[in-house]
Amino acid sequence: MHHANHYYGHSHVLARYCGLDDTDPPRLHGYLQHGWNIGDGLAPDHEYTPGVPSFLWSERTRRRAWSLGRRQGYVVGAPFAYLLAMEPAAADDEREGTIWYPFHGWEGQHVVGDHDGLMASMREVEDGPVTVCLYWQEFRDGKLRRRYEDAGFRVVCHGYRGGWWQDLDPGFLYRQLAELRRHKRVASNRLCSAIFYGALAGCAPAVYGDPMHLENEKQAFGGQPRIRREWAALHGPYVDPDLAGAAAVAELGADRLLAPAELRRLLGWPMPDRVADAELTGVLIR
Incomplete structure (x- = not known):
């Protein structure tokens, strides 16, 4: 396996x-x-x-x-x-604010970008409380995590991805679903799985801000330029939720x-x- x-x-x-x-x-x-x-x-x-x-x-x-x-x-x-x-979602599901997923790195590549500029974009667009969800790698970086916390954001991590049959986390998606369902909006600086998950779970999606990049990033299959062309309607601080929901079902x-x-x-x-x-x-x- x-x-x-x-x-x-x-x-x-x-x-x-x-x-x-x-x-x-x-x-x-x-x-x-x-x-x-x-x-x-x-x-x-x-x-x-x-x-x-x-x-x-x-x-x-x-x-x-x-x-x-x-x-x-x-x-x-x-x-x-x-x-x-x-x-299934509870009938009396109450939602507030936005859950924001900054583009993240992975074990083989770290992300490079302007986190301060990203936070400024978030404060400019979002008019409610913001939860920032960091990937485990960035979450364990205490200095980076505190930058978001000191800016007034609630900071969470859904858990560890797992790898090579070690540090497996069966509860990862459960925690992600729970967080999505407590927020009205889901946002990121790149179109990604979390945006589609949020749209499917009933959040209004948004994609905006500095997209950042990975160290020595390769534009596989057309990369970010192709994503912005092909899914242009899913980019911006405010996206048609019906269109995003249909895209989430398809993807x-x-x-x-x-x-x-x-x-x-x-x-x-x-x-x-x-x-x-x-x-x-x-x-x-x-």
Whole structure:
């Protein structure tokens, strides 16, 4: 099982949906897309074995993968969309302010940009309380975290992504969903998974401010220029929520979620011991 299949607790969410033990997900027979991207759905820095299937979030991604020569791609939908199906929002859900996701680095590359300028943009646009969600790498940088805190922002971190089967965090998406549902808006300086997650969870999205960049960043598949051209309507301090919601459904494959039995078969997972398929399928019907 490729270690990236565990990122952000994705395999754990899918195991729960399939009626299996979500504390110890079975081996997933293929590569699971772990973040929104404009290529074939897979991380360009990972090595993949030819002939092994890819489990992708959307039909758009599957078509791109096909055009790039990856023929064994299957649309399953994003794990976050399955989590939403299993965790319906409360009827008396109260929301306030904005959750802001600054573009982040990762273990192999740090982000470079003007955080002070970004905070100034946030204060200029947002008229309510702002929660800044930092990636674990930036969150552990006490100096950077305090800059946001000293500017008056609430600062949180959803958790550790996990890697190489270590420091796994099955609760990552649960914490992210909870934070999104307590805010009216979701914003970032780049179009990213969090923006689509927020739009799907009922937040009004926004993309503005210094987009920053990674050290030695490569513009894979057209990079930021292509994203701004192709998804121009999703950029700006105020975005049409209906348009963003439709885009989120398409990019996350929220209209392509599989029934538990079908998902288990595709992933090569066993039948559950305790939960009937009829009960799980009802999650999508209610």
